[in-house]
Amino acid sequence: MQSIHAQTSLKLWYNKPSGKIWENALPVGNGRLGAMVYGNVGTEIIQLNEHTLWSGSPNRNDNPQALDSLELIRKLIFEGKQKQAEQLANKVIISKQSHGQMFEPAGELHLSFPGHDTYSDYYRELDLERAVSKTTYTVGDVQYTRTVFASFPDRVIVIRLTASKPGSLSFTASYSSPQPQVDVKTHQSRQLVFNGTTIDHEGVKGLVRFKGITEFKPEGGSSSSNDSTISIKNANSATIYISIATNFNSYLDLSGDEQKRAASFLSRAVSKPYSEMLKTHISAYQKYFNRVKFTLEPTEAAKLPTDERLKNFSSVDDPQFAALYYQFGRYLLISSSQPGGQPANLQGIWNRSLRPAWDSKYTININAQMNYWPAERTNLSELHEPFLKMVRELAVAGQKTAKDMYGARGWVAHHNTDIWRATGAVDGAFWGAWAHGGGWTSQHLWEHYLYTGNKAFLQDIYPILKGAALFYVDFLVEHPKYGYLVVNPDESPENAPQAHQGSSLDAGVTMTNQIVFDVFSSTIRAAEILKKDKAFIDTLIRTRNRLAPMHIGQHGQVQEWLDDIDDPQDNHRHVSHLYGLFPSNQISAYRTPELFSAAKNTLLQRGDVSTGWSMGWKVNWWARMQDGNHAYKLIKNQLTPLGVNKGGGGTYNNLFDAHPPFQIDGNFGCTSGMTEMLVQSADGAVHVLPALPDAWSASGSIEGIRAIGGFEIVRVEWKNARLVRLDVKSTLGGNLRLRVPNPIKQSSGALKLAKGENVNPFFKITPTPKPVISAKANPQVPELKKTQEYDVATLPGRVYSFYAQ
Ligand code: FUC
DSSP: OHHHHHHHSOEEEESSOOTTOGGGSEEEEOSSEEEEEOOOSSEEEEEEEEEEEESSOSOOOOOTTHHHHHHHHHHHHHTTOHHHHHHHHHHHTBOSSOSOOOEEEEEEEEEEOTTOSSOEEEEEEEETTTTEEEEEEEETTEEEEEEEEEOTTTOSEEEEEEESSTTOEEEEEEEEOSOSSEEEEEETTTEEEEEEEOOOBTTBOOOOEEEEEEEEEEESSEEEEOSSOEEEEEESEEEEEEEEEESOOBTTBOOOOHHHHHHHHHHHHHTSOHHHHHHHHHHHHHHHHTTOEEEEOOOGGGGSOHHHHHHHTTTSOOHHHHHHHHHHHHHHHHHHOOTTSOOOBTTBTOOOOSSOGGGGOEETTTHHHHHTHHHHHTTOGGGGHHHHHHHHHHHHHHHHHHHHHHOOSSOOOOSEEOTTOOOSBOSOHHHHTOOOHHHHHHHHHHHHHHHHOOHHHHHHHHHHHHHHHHHHHHHOEEOTTTOOEEOSSBOSTTOOOGGGTTOOOBSSOHHHHHHHHHHHHHHHHHHHHTTOOHHHHHHHHHHHTTBOOOEEOTTSSBOSSSSSOOOTTOOOSOOGGGGGTTTSOSSOTTTOHHHHHHHHHHHHHHOSOOSHHHHHHHHHHHHHTTOHHHHHHHHHHHSSBTTSSTTSOEEOTTOOEESSSBOTHHHHHHHHHHHHHHEEOSSSSEEESTTOOHHHHSEEEEESEEEGGGEEEEEEEEETTEEEEEEEEESSOEEEEEEESSOEEESSSOOEEOOSSOOOGGGOOOOOOOOEEOTTTOOOOOOOOOOEEEEEEEOTTOEEEEEEO
């Protein structure tokens, strides 16, 4: 019965409980609160998180000793003494204080149901169309149902327990927490209350106070309590409300009142009828979720429970599973990133461990950015806000870091940050001496502008772009051998060439050259649009002209470093030098064919299977390579149970991405990549179906994704690999240049073949400097699939429809 239903709807569902395994449990969240629902029968576990519950307190972690040694470190690197430079950098660049604080769990609510250890007809699901989780089972002749959701408008987690026979619901509730400083008490046999303060970490005092109130509202039956448990006996049903709050106001201010906050969220929620709460929750969620529909025909394989589909995915024909995973990515972003809240961290908003891997913080040499790749593309632009706000805050915090550590103007952030907006260098110079977390994250502000056309926003964030550019104007130095302006000290994230005796330190790293190029180019464009800073534009243009171009090396690869020292056997998870292919657009099928060919070689040399997020990034790259089948192969590699990919990641039963351990970036990266397979807009046109894999080509459609220039791709429909219907809504007006796989016609209006460059200013691209090509490289420019290009003059607010010719 369940399977037929599940096949036609967007549900994760299972016929067994999670047991002890957190990665079997199902996530719900409203951006502020997160919960993992185990669906265990005898003792249910609801593991709880709150977005501002972090170790530590406002702090900085700069190492101002860097400034005095900067010249010496640079000299050592330019002389090829990288190891020595790294040893020095470990002393003077890497933080002597916090290496970043930890995102912390709030605890667990346990509900014990006496006599429920033997049961039948078990089923649990997460309904992605309603953001509601449900568990049902039968004991004796009574059917029990538990519904859990994290209400968006009401700011509480709601658990509803029902039984098919009156008077048959009895349970005892208790709370446990890994937090060492937490008190639990009960209040009037109806509330379970906890109060705590987060832990100290790496010399930073834990000062986040948190309060949780769980209120029980049974219908019928009786309630009783002792010091730390609440018992409900013989009720007909019960509703449980969980409210959690902290004293966090901002990364600089912990003067909030967690007691008042938790109480006020709760009192507003309990006064509402359950059915109304559920209704308003679903409609708040669907405001975002319903914007995009992705339809791939379900096959027989889609009838099985989610964990079995995952097991089978790489060997059977189950295209709809990819669509389910796609929407799960959007579900996760909606649930972990809401305006006014914290951005989704390494685990979104779901963490049960007091000392989570990599502190569950923000790694900004790839991972946190990847979380936000689906934001604009999959029509969740408002949910980009928490991340963009973090960038604004880093731009303030990072000014002192730029000045004290590097004597530079502007602002800088290194490879990690946390809720306190730490901008110093952490972990060790091998990873931490990379100073481009600011430069890269600043590009999300520009991307938000390109998708929305919001000029007031551009005006507002322009100083942040300018600050990122200013930092590089001051930080770049001339390379004594090549003459280019380069960053030194630098590194290609977390990778070291063999030639450097195990040290990652270098100067003139490819990814950095690409990031600086983007920071300068977007700042120049923004200044032009806003008609300001003429002299600064000139400085940036002159400086940009002196950056190192990309190099194509002896193995036909895009060089990762300025010297041709890549190892074609290197299968490192970071392929940072393809930042220029995605998310940036400096490597293009149409504008830079040699680099495009070299990027393909790099991807082939690096291989497919890797950690979860690395495979997610590769889906985007193969989409940009216009190779849908290879992109789909990566999706298959990623959607594989953990342990199958030798030495690589995969996916857990609850469809969380496995680095391993769980990292949410891979979920978001793959969702972004699937969008890129269907529509791209970074290369001068709205390119429809650039990388449709054979597995999806028979028929399908996607509705509601977005493109640069304010275009909403209302509907793309294909049959037998041909585009049969396309509806595009223009929100800003301007020329719509379409690049499509087969000739199309328009029912009304003048569809013209495209001529010259796209005149729509949002599609203006700064030309990529000519690459330097090694004599041994011999780039074989790959043959591209045939496309057709059209220009349509659009008006704001109108929808334009096209059909296959
Ligand atoms: C970077 C990656 C690791 C991991 C960590 C959170 O350091 O190299 O693979 O994803 O971030």
